[in-house]
Amino acid sequence: MPDRKSSGWTWPISILALIVFLDLIALTWYFWAMPVDLFNEKKKILTTVASWAGSILTFLGIRYKFKKGQSIEQVLAIRPVQLCVIAFTAIVCAFIVPIHNLSLLVTEPDLNTPVSGVTVKMDKEEFERTGSSNPRGKIKIAGISAAPHKLCFERKGYTTKCVNTGFMEAIIPWHESPVTMAKAEGKIQIRTIPDGAEIYLDGDDKTSRGETNTTLTLTTGTYRVMLKKAGYDPIPWEEIRVTETDNASLKKTLKAIPLPPLPEYPLQVLSYPADAEIWVDGALRARTKATLRLTKGQHKIIVRKDDYRPQEYNVAIPHEEPINCILQR
Numbered sequence: 411m412p413d414r415k416s417s418g419w420t421w422p423i424s425i426l427a428l429i430v431f432l433d434l435i436a437l438t439w440y441f442w443a444m445p446v447d448l449f450n451e452k453k454k455i456l457t458t459v460a461s462w463a464g465s466i467l468t469f470l471g472i473r474y475k476f477k478k479g480q481s482i483e484q485v486l487a488i489r490p491v492q493l494c495v496i497a498f499t500a501i502v503c504a505f506i507v508p509i510h511n512l513s514l515l516v517t518e519p520d521l522n523t524p525v526s527g528v529t530v531k532m533d534k535e536e537f538e539r540t541g542s543s544n545p546r547g548k549i550k551i552a553g554i555s556a557a558p559h560k561l562c563f564e565r566k567g568y569t570t571k572c573v574n575t576g577f578m579e580a581i582i583p584w585h586e587s588p589v590t591m592a593k594a595e596g597k598i599q600i601r602t603i604p605d606g607a608e609i610y611l612d613g614d615d616k617t618s619r620g621e622t623n624t625t626l627t628l629t630t631g632t633y634r635v636m637l638k639k640a641g642y643d644p645i646p647w648e649e650i651r652v653t654e655t656d657n658a659s660l661k662k663t664l665k666a667i668p669l670p671p672l673p674e675y676p677l678q679v680l681s682y683p684a685d686a687e688i689w690v691d692g693a694l695r696a697r698t699k700a701t702l703r704l705t706k707g708q709h710k711i712i713v714r715k716d717d718y719r720p721q722e723y724n725v726a727i728p729h730e731e732p733i734n735c736i737l738q739r
Contacts (some may be wrong), residue, residue, distance in 0.1 A: 423483045426495055430486075433495075440506050440557065458641045468723045475546065510580040512551040516543045516563060516589045524548075525591050528565045538564075548586075556580045561589075567630045567654075569594050593629035594654040600624060603663045607639040613647070628652050635660060642666055674703040677725065678732035679713065686715035686737060698735070713737070 516525045524547025529538040532551065543549040551561075557580070562572040568591045579587050579711055592675040600609055602622040609619045609626070612634050619626060622637065630652050637645035642664040652658050679688050679697035688696045695702055698713065704727045711733065714720035718737035725733070 411557050414692055423486050426492060427482065429499055430495055433499055436502050436506050444619065463608045464541050465582050467729070494555050503506050507551045508555045510556050511583065512554055512575065512580050513586045514549050514551070514589050515586050516549060516591055519590045521588070521590070522569050525565060525568065528591065529566070531562045554580055563589060563591060563687045565591065567594055568592065593631070594628055596630050596652040596654045596658065598628060598650060598652050598658040598660065600637070601659070602637060605721045607637040607664060610636040610638065630654050637662060639664055674705055675728040677702045677704055677727065677729055679711070679735070680732055681713050681715070681735040681737060683715065683737065686713050686718070686735070688713055
């Protein structure tokens with residue numbers, strides 16, 4: 411049995427060979443562990459095969475560059491090769507070891523309103539990462555590897571937002587990735603009796619948001635609603651909360667505004683014989699002798715008494731002259 415020293419397999423060389431093998435295993439795991447939607451199965455297989463093939467071809471190239479028939483331990487004993495292995499291992503560790511941080515800035519779509527209290531789930535994790543965005547909308551995710559990641563941002567009252575991050579976003583420590591989150595939407599059903607009332611929101615009594623009966627789609631939150639319809643008392647500002655889970659509703663019965671009384675004019679009605687009935691527009695109003703108060707316009711007046719023929723008058727009010735009715739049998 412040849413001794414270890416004569417064969418060239420010294421402890422440093424053996425450790426170096428083990429490091430190369432572990433680097434390849436780590437790279438294989440690195441590519442295979444990536445989420446499918448970021449790095450599909452075909453690319454995973456091709457990249458893994460390429461990493462192994464590249465390593466083998468590199469070894470064969472070094473082997474035949476210096477001297478044909480060199481063994482693995484002889485190649486690993488070459489100083490430049492050892493330096494390359496060390497550098498390659500450092501690069502692999504930089505990618506594989508979860509030592510990187512990812513800085514994010516979460517805002518609403520206007521890019522000016524920060525969103526605080528946002529939590530993050532990464533890749534296929536079922537749990538939320540520790541911490542949430544601060545009042546300035548900033549959040550830092552620590553302990554991640556330098557790889558593409560799928561991040562899902564959640565906050566009550568906002569639509570869940572999922573984004574894909576790249577290699578460089580995790581590697582560059584001072585980089586801050588922007589993320590926008592839109593408020594969730596809900597529905598509010600507004601009905602009135604009668605319908606056709608104008609809808610106003612949040613103190614703006616100039617801009618109508620539509621007419622009842624209707625359903626509005628609004629971002630979640632608390633709103634003040636006012637309703638107006640000509641000829642009816644307005645419904646004053648009333649708070650109503652819109653959520654993404656339950657449809658809010660507002661139902662109101664409008665109260666008609668009483669019309670002001672019309673001006674009335676006097677009309678005196680006399681008859682012979684007296685004590686005859688005075689009918690105005692089909693309704694009994696008085697008995698002669700009487701002074702009626704009637705609104706402006708045409709009126710039909712009938713004077714009648716038992717055993718006498720009724721007398722009918724069409725009168726335009728105002729009418730200054732009295733009606734003198736002589737009843738006949």
